[in-house]
Structures are given as structure tokens and as C-alpha cells.
Amino acid sequence: MPTYDLQYPKQPYSTVKRYDTRASYSLKTIHTIVSTSPILHVSFTDPSTPFPVTLPMIGALGSFTRPSADITDVQDLYLHGYISSRLINLSRSSTPGNDTAQTSPEGPVGLPLTITATHLDGLVLSLTPNSHSYNYRSATLFGHATLVSDTEEKLFAMEKITNGVVPGRWQSTRTPPNKGEMASTSVLKVKISAGSAKIRTGGPGDDKADLEDEELKNRVWTGVLPVWTEIGEGVAGGYNKLEGLPADVEEWRREGNEERRRHAVEGASSAPGKLKTDEE
Amino acid sequence: MPTYDLQYPKQPYSTVKRYDTRASYSLKTIHTIVSTSPILHVSFTDPSTPFPVTLPMIGALGSFTRPSADITDVQDLYLHGYISSRLINLSRSSTPGNDTAQTSPEGPVGLPLTITATHLDGLVLSLTPNSHSYNYRSATLFGHATLVSDTEEKLFAMEKITNGVVPGRWQSTRTPPNKGEMASTSVLKVKISAGSAKIRTGGPGDDKADLEDEELKNRVWTGVLPVWTEIGEGVAGGYNKLEGLPADVEEWRREGNEERRRHAVEGASSAPGKLKTDEE
Numbered sequence A, B: 001m002p003t004y005d006l007q008y009p010k011q012p013y014s015t016v017k018r019y020d021t022r023a024s025y026s027l028k029t030i031h032t033i034v035s036t037s038p039i040l041h042v043s044f045t046d047p048s049t050p051f052p053v054t055l056p057m058i059g060a061l062g063s064f065t066r067p068s069a070d071i072t073d074v075q076d077l078y079l080h081g082y083i084s085s086r087l088i089n090l091s092r093s094s095t096p097g098n099d100t101a102q103t104s105p106e107g108p109v110g111l112p113l114t115i116t117a118t119h120l121d122g123l124v125l126s127l128t129p130n131s132h133s134y135n136y137r138s139a140t141l142f143g144h145a146t147l148v149s150d151t152e153e154k155l156f157a158m159e160k161i162t163n164g165v166v167p168g169r170w171q172s173t174r175t176p177p178n179k180g181e182m183a184s185t186s187v188l189k190v191k192i193s194a195g196s197a198k199i200r201t202g203g204p205g206d207d208k209a210d211l212e213d214e215e216l217k218n219r220v221w222t223g224v225l226p227v228w229t230e231i232g233e234g235v236a237g238g239y240n241k242l243e244g245l246p247a248d249v250e251e252w253r254r255e256g257n258e259e260r261r262r263h264a265v266e267g268a269s270s271a272p273g274k275l276k277t278d279e280e
Helices: A027-035 A085-094 A151-165 A179-184 A214-219 A247-269 B027-035 B085-094 B151-165 B179-184 B214-219 B247-269
Strands: A040-044 A053-062 A076-080 A111-125 A133-147 A188-200 A223-231 B040-044 B053-062 B076-081 B111-125 B133-147 B188-200 B223-231
Touching: A027 A053, A027 A111, A027 A133, A027 A188, A040 A085, A040 B040, A040 B111, A053 A085, A053 A151, A053 B111, A053 B133, A076 A133, A076 A151, A085 A111, A085 A133, A111 A188, A111 A247, A111 B040, A111 B053, A133 A223, A133 A247, A133 B053, A223 A247, B027 B053, B027 B111, B027 B133, B027 B188, B040 B085, B053 B085, B053 B151, B076 B133, B076 B151, B085 B111, B085 B133, B111 B188, B111 B247, B133 B223, B133 B247, B223 B247
Parallel strands: none
Antiparallel strands: A040 A053, A040 A111, A053 A076, A076 A188, A111 A133, A111 A223, A133 A188, A223 B223, B040 B053, B040 B111, B053 B076, B076 B188, B111 B133, B111 B223, B133 B188
16 A cells, blocks of 8 residues: 555646646545446447447446555456447457557557546535535546456456445355356456546635625525435345345445435535545 | 427437337436436547546526427526536537527537436345346437527526526526626537437346245345435535525425435336336
């Protein structure tokens, strides 16, 4: 684990220009936003249309070659989900015979992907519509995707992805996947070239003229409505035979709700523009 | 208001291929998903990089020329938010002198955008990792963006966007925006060419071999953890002078939480694959 705060290099395509005081290039900050996001938006260019393709997918960070590397360190992003045949085919045609070779003399190998993770943390209500804002944490990763063909690495990624949705779920279900499941499941590995995050916390900010308007301040409520993702009590399926959720999953559910709620509420009153991550 | 269910035309770039039983092209279904999503992911191609640009933005549907058109009808999408200078500049260079002209002999005018709205409704936990899934509602719109220059239309869009975040907020704050605010705010109008939605509801589904494995069924909990967006109690800002949230906003907050919770819980036990919108 590095003892210093690693930063992604600023590339022309990854540098935040507007409200750059809200920007961060820290691996720890960016990876935390990505790894706590149950859905990632994955975009790529399809040469047959002027519209980029954007797919909601499930992802997990990990390092197969250095499994001890944690979230503050260099990681790859593994993607799974409703991978369109277009994405698979475009990635396959960008995957060299040996998919451990991630660069070629012409540059990085693989399909260029832009991956976005966004958490809405609050609705910021001010005196005028123009000063309204959101509290949010948003991260973007830029990288090149290749198909994972090595069975061990595929299993490593599938376990990371499954346990990223519910901790320990891989260990508590029927594994490993059988031959048919392995064959029908595609996992993409994204070698990350750059990344950035943008974060807003804090209360509303209005212009001087409005702040001096006592009549306005006396009639308009200003502040933040905190927003978070709530996970409800389990709804048992038709063939479930167990009394209730396993104790560890129930605890994870309750504690996660409370942590997300607290994060949103605390962010509502912290200094505006202050960078704040889950760990701070 | 049309008396039949309007559908977006299926274009090569908009047709859902995987799990197409989960697909919908209904304007009502797609527009409902978009208009209840506080954040939209907006993607476009930047010729200077192989990576598409994806920005989290705020949007609202509306029809300036036919204000009575509702969500079941043809609408434009207005976008506002952290509009990057790249997006503004690319759109400006794609905007003709008269921005009411939305087509030219060469085809639609404006910058091609892909806009995605995704709601996570549940974590679907099954007997094996490979059968795990999400309940979700996802919609994609494809269209061409131009800058809105007409003052009346800009005000129409700004009101729609503000009231889309909190109903009635435009009317209860200091409006209209002053000259400086109008000049510094850019609004994009997206003329929609196509759209699609994908929806999953229901409980887990496992393969026959696993369903016949009594030992497995006796040790693994299967079902759905419903997921929704929760809006917390207002946190007053530093210069707020009011006792609490206005009664209508407080009611909207509470009822919205309850409605989103109920939607996620009911979706957890409805028939798998059944198309379900907020109205049904």
C-alpha cells in the first residue's frame, strides 16, 4: 500500500475545467466513488453511428497480478452486466491474441471506454433558481477494454463483481460457475489511463444582492435536502426456504443505509467546495 | 394528448438486442424514466480524443411550441448543469443562425448526444452468482443538441428544469433571472430522434439443476433487496430564516420517498420481465 496519495495524470481529455476547485485526481477518491456505485455508465464510440453508446453496467476494481493492491493503489476495472454484443465484438476485435499485452507500439490496446460513476448527495436549495445546485460525487475513468480469456482471472473478476454487490455473496452461493456459465459470461478488463472526480458538498451560496434582500430571505427556505440510496428489507423469492436474510447481510444493509444517510446529512453542512471522501 | 401509446421508431443504434423482452419504445415509459431521474448521463464524441465525453447533467422534458403536450407525447429535452465549455462550443458550432430550424438538407442539425437515465430498483439475489441480477429501469434518448437563444424559450426551459428538481421551486424563489444570470446560463435543447427503455422487475430465476438442489436451497437466501432514492429532512443553510421546509415541499419529500419505496418493493415480487412503469 503506498504511503502517499497517488494521482492520475492530467490528460487533455480528463482535466476538469469548470469549477476546477471541486476536482480531484486522487486514486483513492476516484476509486472510492467508483467502487461504491452499484451502477456504472460505460460509453464507447460505435463507428456506424454518430451517437456514442452508453450502457449501465456493474463493475469492480481489482488487481489480478497484485491482489494485495488496495483501493488507494493502481487497479484495473472489471466490467460485467448487460454487455451488448456490440461492446463484446468491438472489444474482441481490439483484443490481441495474448490479452496480458496491454500496449502495442501504436499505443494502448483495446476499446477506448469512458466510465462514469455518480452519487447524488443532496438538493441544494437557494434563494434563486440560478444558485440552485446538487451535492454530488462524480468520477470518470478513461481506459482501454479487452476481453478476459484466462479462467483464473475471469474467476477473480467474477468474485470481485459479485462481492461488490453484496459482500461475501460469492462464498455463500453455489460456486464455481459451471462450464456453460463460464462460456456464456464475458468479462471486460479496463486498463485505466486517466481519471478525475468532481465533488460538491455544503450549503447554498447566493449572490450578494439576494443575500441583502431581507424580504426574500424571510420568505424562501434555503438549505439542503440530503439524498442517499436506501436498501429495503429483503423480499423473499418464490423458492426461498430461509427465515430471513443472513445476519451479516442484514447488518451490511442497515449499516450501509445509516452510513449513506450520515454522509449525505454531514455533507449538507460541511464547507462548500471542500473535498470530502467516504474515509475522511 | 394522444389516445394511443406513441412509440419511438426503432433505429439501428437504438434497438435493444439482448434481453429484448425487457425492452420498450413507448414514449410514456421512456419519458417517465427520464423525468424521474435527478441526474442524466449525457455522452457525446469529441473529435480530439477516442474517449467519448460523459457528463452528469440535469434535464427536463418539455414542448415550448406546444406547452400542453404531456409526457406521453413528443417532447424536447432541455439540459442544464455543469455544461462543459467543450459541450457548449461543439453545440454552438452545430447551431445554425436560426435555432428553430432543426433539420437541414444534410439531416438533423446539432451535436449528436446520447442521454441515459437509470434507476436501480433492487438487488436480485439468487442461488448462484451467474443468476444474480438487478431490478432496474433504464432509458436512453438519442438526439441532436442546439443552444437555446430565444429568451422566452430559455425561461420556459429554466422553469421546467428548476421545478423538475423540486415542484414549484421556480414560483417560490426570486425570479426571473437577471440579465447577468441569463447571459451566463446556457440551455441546450435536444431534438429527440429515437429512444428505448429496458426494465427488469421480479424475483430471482435460477437454472433447473440448482432449483432441484435441496441442500443449496436450504442454505442460500434468495429474493430481492429493494433499492430506492431517499430524500432526507431538510438541513437549513447558514442564512435561512424559516422554521422548516414549506408544507408542500415537505409533503412532496415524504410522499416521494414512500412512492419510490413502494415501487421498489412491489417490483420485487411482480412477474419477472413484465414491463412496469410508474403509472401501472
